[in-house]
Amino acid sequence: MAREMENKLGDVCVLGLGKTGREVARYLCGQARGRVGSVTLYGGASSSEGDATRELEALGVRVVVGTEEVEGAYDLAVSSPGISEFSAFFSSAREHSREIIGEPEFAWRESPYKWVAITGTNGKTTTTTLSTALLHEGGLSAVAVGNIGNLCTGEVAARTPDEWFVAELSSFQLACTRLLHPRVACLLNVTPDHVEWHGSIEAYAAAKEKVFQNLDAGNLAIVSEEDSWCQAVISRLEARGLRVCHLNVHAQPQAPCAAFVRDGRLVVRLDGKEHDLMATTEVPIAGDHNLQNVLAASALALELGVSAQDVARGVRAFHALEHRIEPCGEVAGVRFVNDSKATNTDSVQKALTAFPKGRVVLLLGGHDKGTDLAPLAADVVRDCKAAVCFGAAGERIASALEDALAEGDGTTRVVRAPHLREAFDAAVSEAAPGDVVLLSPACSSFDEFGNMAERGRAFKQMVSDLGKKRES
Structure with missing residues (x-):
């Protein structure tokens, strides 16, 4: 209410x-x-x-x-x-x-209790969805709102006093906040994205950091310590005397609040008390980046009173989201995976960690955001069997991959195609049994599709049609 x-x-x-x-x-x-x-x-x-x-x-x-x-x-x-x-x-x-404000700020002012907020360049939707599921597993009332597609304001009128708002907030939405004060706030990562909207990477990062602007000593900030932008944020938050849960998949933080992997197990430490949750092999969504998402959601749920047993049970029952490293079939021994939500280079680089090196045929392309392609190109030529480059950004991506190949000793085949349809056919031709055809385009979809979901569903339909054709 x-x-x-x-x-x-x-x-x-x-x-x-x-x-x-x-x-x-x-x-x-x-x-x-x-x-x-x-x-x-x-x-x-x-x-x-x-x-x-x-x-x-x-x-x-x-x-x-x-x-x-x-x-x-x-x-x-x-x-x-x-x-x-x-x-x-x-x-x-x-x-x-x-005064001028954004929609989440308006909704918070109308109903300013029981909010948690999740932001970051990548992983927001998975973490928000999983956090909501873990709260449900623990018997709490919760609804996912914000950038996830369910507007905060649309849920305010029917809200009950015990319901948590688990808000996925974009940099756009955070830029216009002033009073928003979540009980728990999470920053997963900061990598270059939407720079054209904010004017600079510094302004983009500052908008993300606004999720913490009103936190006090009784709240919890959950922040990755695995990129330089977030490390600086942690320092500023701790200088304010805030409780900060350090996220790290590859090392064990020594902070009193931390979420990390130790000896192949997920561990969350809150105010010195450790919760050993589960083995990493039990996590149903693949990739190191998803281990981070699971750790963040688990820390959030534990902070709000969900038991470690309920957290572990909720994680084990979780499934991949549509368009986020989503398995969508196997044809003639080739697996097909829809990661259409990967609209920036960092997201693709993280997705590649979920698959065996040398077995990925990667579909890259779409609307060109003009971002630096060199780090992505280095990872692709190191990890991928082939890359099919399509759409408005296809030529620039293909050229970056060829430059990376010229500088190193990779053997990745670089293929050009005009649109997703032709790119899919080319990827099928490049793939052999045991390979993975991965749509993880590193670009937005607006050169060919209305949005990334339309692109992902088109890819899945192509997989379905291929399966039917092979069966006939």
């Missing part, structure tokens, strides 16, 4: 006509009479009238489309995550509003 608040929201401006903007506007229209003076939604320059605008107008929302020039005066503006804080649209709204 949403917290009943005496304070008025006044006149509210909502930015964006997508899912977030529509949900916030609907929520505002459902508030007690007098709490909200008016609701105005600006759709943006590319927006136009349609069913969505007519639905909102029927609720009493004033909808303005086709422009990013905000007019009038507002007590509060709520921005959708796709609108950069450095954009002219955002700036225009800020000039006409007393």
